[in-house]
Each structure stands twice: as C-alpha cells, then as structure tokens.
C-alpha cells in the first residue's frame with residue numbers, strides 16, 4: 001500500500017527527513033507517533049503527493065511517484081488534514097459536505113443525483129450522524145464535524161485513509177465516539193495511517209505503529225513490539241511506563257516502569 005524507501009527532504013540548511021523507511025501492507029492499520037516537528041506531517045504530505053522528497057522512492061497503491069499522475073493516485077486516498085475543515089463552507093448542509101467527497105468538490109453547484117444523495121445519508125448513518133444531515137455544517141460540534149469529514153472521505157471509496165491528528169481538540173467523549181466511528185469503517189481492503197500525539201488513541205483497530213524521531217523512523221512494526229518503555233523513552237526523551245488493556249495502550253510518565 002505504502003512503501004517509502006530512504007526518503008530525505010532538505011529545506012535550506014535543514015534536513016527535515018533523514019532516510020525514512022516505511023512499509024504499510026494491505027489490511028494493516030498504522031499509527032505514526034513522534035514529537036512535535038519530527039516530520040510526521042511532512043511524510044503524510046509526501047504520501048499524498050503534495051511534497052516531493054529530495055531523494056528516495058515513494059510507492060503508493062502500486063505506483064511509483066514520478067512515473068504516474070499523482071492526481072490519479074490521490075483519488076484513491078482519503079486524506080483528513082488539519083486544514084480541511086477550514087476549506088469547507090460552514091453554512092452548507094451536512095449532507096452536501098459529504099456529497100462533495102464523491103465529486104472531489106469543496107462546494108456543490110449542481111443538481112445532486114438521488115443515488116449520490118442517498119449514499120451521503122448512508123455514510124452519515126455509518127458514523128451515527130444521519131439525523132444531522134440537513135443541519136448547516138457550522139452548527140455541529142468539533143467532534144461531529146470530524147465525523148462528517150470521515151463520512152465525506154468514505155464517499156470516494158478510498159483504499160487508503162490518512163488522518164493527521166483527527167482527534168486534536170476533541171474532548172474525551174467526542175474522541176471515543178470518533179474512534180468508534182473509525183473502527184466501524186475498517187475493512188480488509190482499507191488501510192489507514194493515523195498520526196497522533198496520544199498513545200491511548202491506538203485503539204484495537206490499529207495493528208502497527210511507526211515511531212519517528214528527528215526525521216527518521218526509529219522503530220516500526222506490530223504495536224506491542226514497538227510500544228516499549230525503552231523505545232518511547234528514546235523517542236520522547238522521558239521515562240514512560242506503558243500498560244495494555246484490551247489491546248489498547250495507556251501510558252504514564254515517570255520512573256517506575258513496571259505498572
């Protein structure tokens with residue numbers, strides 16, 4: 001699904017990426033963790049074809065970037081970036097925002113076929129928001145808006161879902177509802193790459209973790225193998241205790257590493 005090999009990205013005097021390797025296979029659901037500024041969003045922008053590495057190779061959904069029209073690949077990728085909400089029109093009804101995902105439009109200016117309108121309502125149903133379909137997008141809570149983005153993204157039937165800190169700014173309740181909605185969407189033919197600062201967001205849905213530090217992936221693989229106190233300490237420069245409950249990790253910052 002995603003194969004990044006030895007990616008580097010240099011901007012001026014700064015090496016933003018310093019040899020990133022990442023291999024995401026079909027049916028795997030990944031989270032990408034790392035401190036502020038370590039290069040996570042840059043990696044996502046490269047995968048979406050908005051940034052090009054200085055060196056290294058990028059293969060996404062079987063195509064090598066540089067040899068294909070990335071706009072074609074982008075149609076198969078659902079990308080929920082922090083700036084997406086700002087591009088949408090707050091007075092548009094929720095169902096129209098969702099329909100826009102199928103047409104790759106930010107606003108709808110044409111008659112929407114009934115079948116598409118129905119699909120938008122079905123996607124809203126999947127994330128538990130059908131009742132809000134006619135409401136202006138701007139009247140929804142932050143958590144509801146994030147779930148609308150999810151429904152919108154699924155309209156394009158992506159094979160890859162890339163989410164950059166989708167739960168940022170959500171309260172505990174909204175965060176859990178969002179993660180439930182995301183878990184409800186998971187399917188064998190959909191892979192995810194989810195960036196977060198919060199280890200407890202690595203719900204059972206997620207199978208793999210990549211840990212980034214200073215422009216490199218310092219560990220990657222099945223989540224239980226990667227999320228060890230030693231590795232987290234190295235990545236975050238803090239003593240961190242971790243314990244698992246129902247395949248979900250919880251952390252505590254502190255010296256006593258044996259919870």
Ligand SMILES: Nc1ncnc2c1ncn2[C@@H]1O[C@H](COP(=O)(O)OP(=O)(O)OP(=O)(O)O)[C@@H](O)[C@H]1O
Nearest residue numbers: 011012014016034035036037038039040041042043
């Ligand atoms: N155009 C640019 N020119 C110079 N430096 C840049 C440019 N774009 C990004 N950077 C730097 O690259 C580094 C990585 O940024 P990036 O946004 O990928 O980090 P991140 O891990 O997503 O951070 P955060 O968790 O804070 O969102 C940062 O230090 C940032 O300042």
